[in-house]
Amino acid sequence: MSTRGLMGFLRSRFPVDPEKITSSLNEPVPNHMKRWWWCLGGTPAYLFCVQAITGILLTFYYVPEPSAAYESVAHITFEVPFGWWVRGIHKWAANFMIVAVVLHALRVYFTGAYRKPREFTWVTGAIILLITMVFGFTGYSLVYEQLSYWGATVAAELTTAAPLIGEPLAQIIRGGDEVGAGTLTRFFVFHIGVLPTALVLLLVVHLGLVRAHGVTELKFKVDAKKKVQHFSFFPDHLLTEIGIGLVLITVLSCFAVIFPAGLGEAADPLTTPEHIKPEWYFFFTFRWLKLAGLGTAVLSLGFAGFVFVFWPFFDRLIERLTRRNLAVPIGVLAVLAVLALTIWEALAH
Numbered sequence: 001m002s003t004r005g006l007m008g009f010l011r012s013r014f015p016v017d018p019e020k021i022t023s024s025l026n027e028p029v030p031n032h033m034k035r036w037w038w039c040l041g042g043t044p045a046y047l048f049c050v051q052a053i054t055g056i057l058l059t060f061y062y063v064p065e066p067s068a069a070y071e072s073v074a075h076i077t078f079e080v081p082f083g084w085w086v087r088g089i090h091k092w093a094a095n096f097m098i099v100a101v102v103l104h105a106l107r108v109y110f111t112g113a114y115r116k117p118r119e120f121t122w123v124t125g126a127i128i129l130l131i132t133m134v135f136g137f138t139g140y141s142l143v144y145e146q147l148s149y150w151g152a153t154v155a156a157e158l159t160t161a162a163p164l165i166g167e168p169l170a171q172i173i174r175g176g177d178e179v180g181a182g183t184l185t186r187f188f189v190f191h192i193g194v195l196p197t198a199l200v201l202l203l204v205v206h207l208g209l210v211r212a213h214g215v216t217e218l219k220f221k222v223d224a225k226k227k228v229q230h231f232s233f234f235p236d237h238l239l240t241e242i243g244i245g246l247v248l249i250t251v252l253s254c255f256a257v258i259f260p261a262g263l264g265e266a267a268d269p270l271t272t273p274e275h276i277k278p279e280w281y282f283f284f285t286f287r288w289l290k291l292a293g294l295g296t297a298v299l300s301l302g303f304a305g306f307v308f309v310f311w312p313f314f315d316r317l318i319e320r321l322t323r324r325n326l327a328v329p330i331g332v333l334a335v336l337a338v339l340a341l342t343i344w345e346a347l348a349h
């Protein structure tokens with residue numbers, strides 16, 4: 001079949017005008033988006049795709065059962081051809097994704113891009129951030145090494161401190177009274193099914209809102225008098241994102257080779273390790289827990305999470321009450337507090 005014949009065949013079977021697709025993709029993007037730190041949203045989207053592909057490959061060999069989980073991860077790491085590489089990429093892309101999502105949220109916060117009418121772009125994004133952290137937590141637990149097991153045990157204990165729903169929620173997470181087979185099945189189902197579905201649905205809404213509102217037009221002091229200039233999303237911005245993606249996969253590969261995903265001791269429910277440490281992105285919560293005590297820490301973190309998700313509305317309320325815009329000082333204080341607690345926990349033995 002000639003090219004023209006093939007095009008005719010496709011056009012009659014899929015009666016969609018290619019011009020319309022191109023023009024719907026071709027959103028004019030403000031010039032500041034030419035720089036990576038202004039368009040950081042595309043990076044976690046790309047990393048999520050990397051996670052989906054490497055995650056599917058890992059699932060071919062992973063066995064979600066306490067007696068076999070650790071062995072299957074060891075098999076992937078030491079015996080399956082390129083298993084160590086796929087696992088390394090999956091582990092590092094997870095860490096990079098958390099960093100990218102946080103940096104994107106910081107840029108959106110400090111440029112005030114969450115304000116009216118983009119409140120729900122923020123709300124969906126903030127829930128995505130929390131989901132990304134739960135992704136990391138459940139993934140870490142699947143390895144079923146000592147720290148995974150005791151991390152999950154501590155997390156379930158923390159949940160019990162939440163008022164009213166605490167105890168039933170801990171039972172639901174553990175799938176029983178203790179961390180074991182029920183917990184692993186639940187974490188696995190969440191990690192490969194529930195969380196990816198929730199994240200994709202939220203991303204569709206998030207990106208739909210970004211497309212509907214357009215990206216905030218930021219004015220910089222240097223050219224404040226000039227009108228904001230634009231360039232086209234397709235193909236210009238898409239090519240930039242593809243370039244960033246190629247650099248990222250190279251960097252991820254280097255990390256997977258230089259700092260390969262390791263394997264600690266196998267989970268032992270009868271021996272509590274001397275030092276239980278969660279992944280670095282939970283350090284601030286862990287240190288806060290040690291400082292404030294279980295009840296206060298769980299309540300205050302729950303409240304902080306609520307304020308974070310609905311921040312655009314709290315921001316407006318604070319502005320109305322004080323007649324001042326306090327978002328930047330509040331943001332700086334919050335970032336410093338999280339950084340201080342993280343570093344403190346990282347340095348502690």
Ligand code: HEM
Pocket residue numbers: 038039040041042043044045046048101102104105108113114118121122124125126127128129203206210214215216
């Ligand atoms: C997987 C996670 C995420 C993805 C893939 C994503 C994707 C994007 C993309 C592609 C944009 C367009 C502008 C840009 O690239 O900066 C954007 C804008 C935006 N995002 Fe996200 N995002 C994510 C998480 C978040 C989080 C965690 C927040 C906040 C807590 C957030 C809040 C926003 C807001 C308010 C905008 C509008 C910015 C503007 O108009 O300038 N996003 N997001």
